[in-house]
Every structure is written in C-alpha cells, then in structure tokens.
Amino acid sequence: MASTVGYIVSSSCKHIIDDQHWLTSTYTQFAVPYFIYDIYAMFLCHWHRYQVKGHESRCVGTQTLHTAIRAYLHKELLMVIHHLFMVLVCFPVSVLWRQGKGDFFLGCMLMAELSTPFVCLGKVLILYKQQHTLLHKVNGMAMLITFFCCRILLFPYMYWVYGQYAGLPFYRVPFSIPAEYNLGSAILMAPQIYWFGLICRGAFRVFRGRGTTKEQVLRNGHRLDTQALD
Secondary structure (H helix, E strand, O other): OOOHHHHHHHHOOOOOOOOHHHHHHHHHHHHHHHHHHHHHHHHHHHHHHHOOOOOOHOOOOOHHHHHHHHHHHHHHHHHHHHHHHHHHHHHHHHHHHHHOOHHHHHHHHHHHHHHHHHHHHHHHHHHHHOOOHHHHHHHHHHHHHHHHHHHEEEEEEHHHHHHHHHHHHHHHHEEEOOOOHHHHHHHHHHHHHHHHHHHHHHHHHHHOOOOOHHHHHHHHHHHHOOOOOO
C-alpha cells in the first residue's frame, strides 16, 4: 500500500517542490497508528515465543513481563528506534515543518516499502522451515534487488533529481541544501545500510551452500528473523 501511494504521489508531482497531492497528508496520518501498532505486534510475537520456550517458569508476575520487555528491546532495539523516530520526528516534519512542500520526495520515500512484502515472505518461509526451497532463493534475490534499489539507491536518486531541478551537478547537491536535510538523509539511510548488509550476508550463506545441517539452517534463519524490516 505504501509503495502504491508513493508511486501515485511522486508520479503526479510534476514540480518536485511545490506540487501537492492529497494522499500525502492522508497516508502520513494513517501511518502513525500503524507504526505504534507494529511495535506492539512485534512485542506480542516475541512474548509468544518467550512463553513457548518455557522462560515463564523462571519468574512470575510482572517480573516475567519486565524480563520479556528487556529481551524484546535487546533484540529489536533498532527497529523500535526506527518506528519511534518515524512517529516522533518524521510525522511532525512531514505535516508541520514542510508546509506543503516536497510531496514528490515524500512519495519517493514511501516507495521504499516495495521491498517489505519480500522481507515478510522470507520470514514466513523461515518460520515454516522452507529455507531449502527454490521459492526461498527466488524471494531472497527479489528482496536483495528491491531493497537495494528502493532503500539504498533511493537517496542518491533524490539528490540527483534535485540537482536536475536546480541545475546542479550531482556532487554539489549535498553542499547546496540545508545541513538538516543531509543529516535527516544520513539518519534514515544508516539503518538501511545495516539491514542491507545483513541481507547480503544471508544471501551469501544461502547461495554458497553453507550451513547444510538443520541446526545451521535454523540458526541462520533465526538470525535473519531477528532483524525485522519496515
């Protein structure tokens, strides 16, 4: 849904700065409760696995909950920070600070979610122990390509588009825009590079044929599963 909205918005904005689309503000407001819910849903999944593994027998009551929360934050801290950043920083910026400018770029950012269905399918295949199937390999390649194009190349592409608009060569764009724009791009891009590195490592293990034993496959799968992507 996000990538579809992003495509509609970015393709409808002929002027990359001044053109506006009604879906921009509407979808932004819709996304806020989604991020909040996703934090809660991820914790419920973690809580269920925590109970299934029998950890609840070690302590009782609120102590169990506190232990589970600490383990959840230790495991998914980067994702929780990402979601909170989107709610507490990106939402106010997109609704208040932008003042209706730059819908094109917000649409481009939404298209980053094109890789998410492949990430989710990969986690489902791992859950059902289908790491050895052709579908898992094909999905892994699709995830690798879409993640690289939509989450890594996205930022240089937006800089290039602005350079075309302003009549600037690509290398001069970072020095011709406010520093906070570069800082925001760096903050958003940093976790994408980290997650892409994990995806590349997982793909390398799959296609190299390492970890042929069931224990290794499950361990590798669990490692990818711990890095949920939005």
